[in-house]
Amino acid sequence: MDHTTIQEAVADLLSRIPTGIFLNGEFTESSSGECFDVLNPATGEVLATVASATSEDAAAAMDQAAAAQLTWQFTSPRERSEILRRAFELATTTYRADLALLMTLEMGKPLAQADAEVTYGAEFLRWFAEEAVRVRGDYFRVPEGHLQAVVVRRPVGPCLLITPWNFPLAMATRKAGPALAAGNVAILKPSKDTPLTSLFFAKIMAEAGLPAGVLSVLPSERNREITGPLIQDPRLRKVSFTGSTPVGRALLKEAADNVLRTSMELGGNAPFIVFEDADLDAAVAAALVTKMRNMGQACNASDHFLVHESVSEEFGRRLAEALEAQRVGDGTQKGVDIGPLVSARQRDAIAAMVDGALAAGARALTGGRVPEGPGFFYPPTVLVDVDPRTDIIREEIFGPVAPIVPFSREEEVIALANDDSVGLSAYVHTRDMNRVMRLAERLEFGMIGVNSATISNAAAPFGGVKQSGMGREGGKEGIEDYLETVYVGMPAPSFLP
Incomplete structure (x- = not known):
């Protein structure tokens, strides 16, 4: 129109x-x-x-x-x-x-x-x-x-x-x-x-x-x-x-x-886990969808990205490029990919989390600043060199921000993912189906998406474990x-x- x-x-x-x-x-x-x-x-x-x-x-x-x-x-x-x-x-x-x-x-x-x-x-x-x-x-x-x-x-x-x-x-x-x-x-x-x-x-x-x-x-x-x-x-x-x-x-x-x-x-705080054998094109495409759907304002959206150290830099670069190509604006307008956040308080909360991560040493590959003008917009943002102990990893973001943390071993990433009081959803990208089944037994989440971006469906049971609810x-x-x-x-x- x-x-x-x-x-x-x-x-x-x-x-x-x-x-x-x-x-x-x-x-x-x-x-x-x-x-x-x-x-x-x-x-x-x-x-x-x-x-x-x-x-x-x-x-x-x-x-x-x-x-x-x-x-x-x-x-x-x-x-x-x-x-x-x-x-x-x-x-x-x-x-x-x-x-x-x-x-x-x-x-x-x-x-x-x-x-x-x-x-x-x-x-x-x-x-x-x-x-x-x-x-x-x-x-x-x-x-x-x-x-x-x-x-x-x-x-x-x-x-x-x-x-x-x-x-x-x-x-x-x-x-x-x-x-x-x-x-x-x-x-x-x-x-x-x-x-x-x-x-x-x-x-x-x-x-x-x-x-x-x-x-x-x-x-x-x-x-x-x-x-x-x-x-x-x-x-x-x-x-x-x-x-x-x-x-x-x-x-x-x-x-x-x-x-x-x-x-x-x-609440959720979904990890998006990318292993060294993942199809990076598919993983980046899935990350774009599950992070930016609804401007990241979804309880099962990916919140932080745990990426194997051998592909972490390339994944971050590709994701930043994909996000930079997204058009931000009024959602009623043709060609807009990412709309505003729901309120000023939501935008300000996300901006404070990003500012805290940057002050702690993180770098923004893209985004990271509240734009001028009307509306409650926040740009798609990719952060690297993120301290896994900071709020932007420990808390649900509920916005278009993708912090990336590298890992080296499967045991390490399981510990990182499970070190949270909530457990709604997690996403795993790997070609190793034996690994998938191991993770299904050990990841403390109510829903696990494998090589996919969206898992919610009326025919499937939606819900989490731990403090993500009952x-x-x-x-x-x-x-x-x-x-x-x-x-x-x-x-x-x-x-x-």
């Missing part, structure tokens, strides 16, 4: 997007009438003004959820499945362009990546539409023979879904898809940085036929005012959260009071966290005359 066409599309979209909280199947003002601004990170300007939910709105959402739970729970699996399938179709056809443009506007990712998120995010609706009709229990005779065991799977009950800003559609569908498929009602609390996509998702679900009260969406400028009372409400049965490890720890402590079921997808999203495992297991024991029938 040319500039005029884009501007017209933006104006049209902003005139149609819902900006109220979603309660009882309708968009409405908050109980206080308060609102907050959502910024366009490419310009820093106000994109839209959204209703800011209060604790009173949260209580109303919980009342509606509790009232709707039993009816939704006993809605047939096929009907729940068909609603999710219709939502998938609406997201990927009727509203595909709207969703992609909306995510670019409120989050910053280039349009091509936003369109890819529509495909990825909607797939959770289709996958769990299929899983909704496949929930099964069990039936068996106990070993002593006197009891017949019937194992029933039933929904856990009202769920609180707390989503981050980096994948505003996919994080909503990855949680709401299995929750609704299993027969649970849900309250969705999106990030204050990207509430518009979640509200548009609610519009799609309503159009797909989801009954009023089954899903509420509560954007708010004050997170604790929403999540605190809900977690303490005895009617809530589950919390699913994606975000930082410190916030996850705090939520777990709160959830402990009512012994709530929890799913936590927390539970899995996606795959056949994804619906398990939204189901309770009930054992019914009854006298065994006699089959003898």
Whole structure:
């Protein structure tokens, strides 16, 4: 699209997007009438003004959820499945362009990546539409023979879904898809940085036929005012959260009071390991994708690069050249590869990490400085001569910065990779499949990508180990966290005359 066409599309979209909280199947003002601004990170300007939910709105959402739970729970699996399938179709056809443009506007990712998120995010609706009709229990005779065991799977009950800003559609569908498929009602609390996509998702679900009260969406400028009372409400049965490890720890402590079921997808700090026998062309191409997708703002993005000393210099040079060829700019513009970061605070945090690494002796092969001009941009950056003890290696970067640390032996790189409190994802590039299997047994990560850049898929279990969280999203495992297991024991029938 040319500039005029884009501007017209933006104006049209902003005139149609819902900006109220979603309660009882309708968009409405908050109980206080308060609102907050959502910024366009490419310009820093106000994109839209959204209703800011209060604790009173949260209580109303919980009342509606509790009232709707039993009816939704006993809605047939096929009907729940068909609603999710219709939502998938609406997201990927009727509203595909709207969703992609909306995510670019409120989050910053280039349009091509936003369109890819529509495909990825909607797939959770289709996958769990299929899983909704496949929930099964069990039936068996106990070993002593006197009891017949019937194992029933039933929904856990009202769920609180707390989503981050980096994948505003996919994080909503990855949680709401299995929750609704299993027969649970849900309250969705999106990030204050990207509430518009979640509200548009609610519009799609309503159009797909989801009954009023089954899903509420509560954007708010004050997170604790929403999540605190809900977690303490005895009617809530589950919390699913994606975000930082410190916030996850705090939520777990709160959830402990009512012994709530929890799913936590927390921080990552993914190593990208390149061995001496790796295909360097393929490794650099994969590094470009997994580091720069979403401007590096992904929990499973590669954070630091552990490269064998024999190829470290060449890998760094090639990666810097590849990044220098990337075009940085407003994601709505044609040919842009890398958009802005989501906020000024995110940009400033990354700049501080890079400045700290440079002060400790690292060198920037490219990038490393905040550019002038509007928007929350940070250039693609490659750092070498990095001290592995500095923050830029020890902490999750969540930005377009690639620090490189050389290693000499397999044992050394395993120790370097595992020397972390988190363990979400890791990437390995080697031609040695025996080595791959050794690493699969020893690397302390929930997901390992081999000679690849992207590993997340609706059909596969997504999640980490250690302080990267608990539970899995996606795959056949994804619906398990939204189901309770009930054992019914009854006298065994006699089959003898």
